[in-house]
Amino acid sequence: MAMESGSSVNNNNPDEFAVGCFLSIRTTLGDEFEGQVVTFDRATNFLGLLEGSKHGPLRNIRILSADYIKDFTFLGQGHDPLPIDSHLDLHTLQSRELLAIRQAEAEAERIGVGVSSEAQIIFDALSKTLPVHWDKTVIVVMNEVRVSSPYHSECVIGGTPAANDRVKKVLEFERKRLQLRG
Known part of the structure; x- marks a missing residue:
């Protein structure tokens, strides 16, 4: 089963995105991939696909608005990719998410706003x-x-004399490196 290019998802056919079926998908943005349907929410028109090899513990789940599907090909029907006895460790997932957010925030704080590339x-x-x-x-x-x-170095103020001198030395060294590069 292949959709015509540019057509939208047919809401009259509930089997288009049946759980377990394998699809080859091309999006309106030009991405092409294959995946197995994990879920399809008709109300929001979102499709959950399990990507990657058909076996193995490390696989990606792609959430995609069906509105962005340009066309797809039905490759075959499989079993539910997430059997009832499988479980997600939500505590571990939430911990990983929190760590990723903290790392992103820390990295963002290290980027100066309204400063030159030299200052950075x-x-x-x-x-x-x-x-x-x-x-x-x-x-x-x-x-x-x-x-x-x-x-x-003349723009350095505050701190103990030792701390002030240390910053000036690092600053002078970095300024010399910048001159040699430029």
Whole structure:
């Protein structure tokens, strides 16, 4: 069974996306893949597909709006890919999701907003050896030393004399590296 190119899902045929069937799908965005139907929600028109090899523990689940299916080919019928005795460890999945969100947030905080690429390079260099974070466009090192634009050693203020000197040395070293590259 193949849909005509550009046609939409036929809501009159409940067997189009029957659980367990194997489909070859081409989306309106040009993606092509094969998968086994895990679920189809007619109310939202969303399709859940199990991708990857037909055997093995590591497989992807793709959630796709059927509105984005350009055409598909029925490849065969199989058994329900998620048997009743299978289970998902929701606690582990939620823990992994929370960890991924925290990592993404931490990475986002390391990107300066409204700063030059040179400022970001200096921030990244300082972060290799010292704890740093952005306070708008100011680099804050060890929660006490502040480096303002244009991020030269004379722009370093605050902190103990030893901390201040350390930041200046790293900053001067990175400035020399930038000059050699440019």
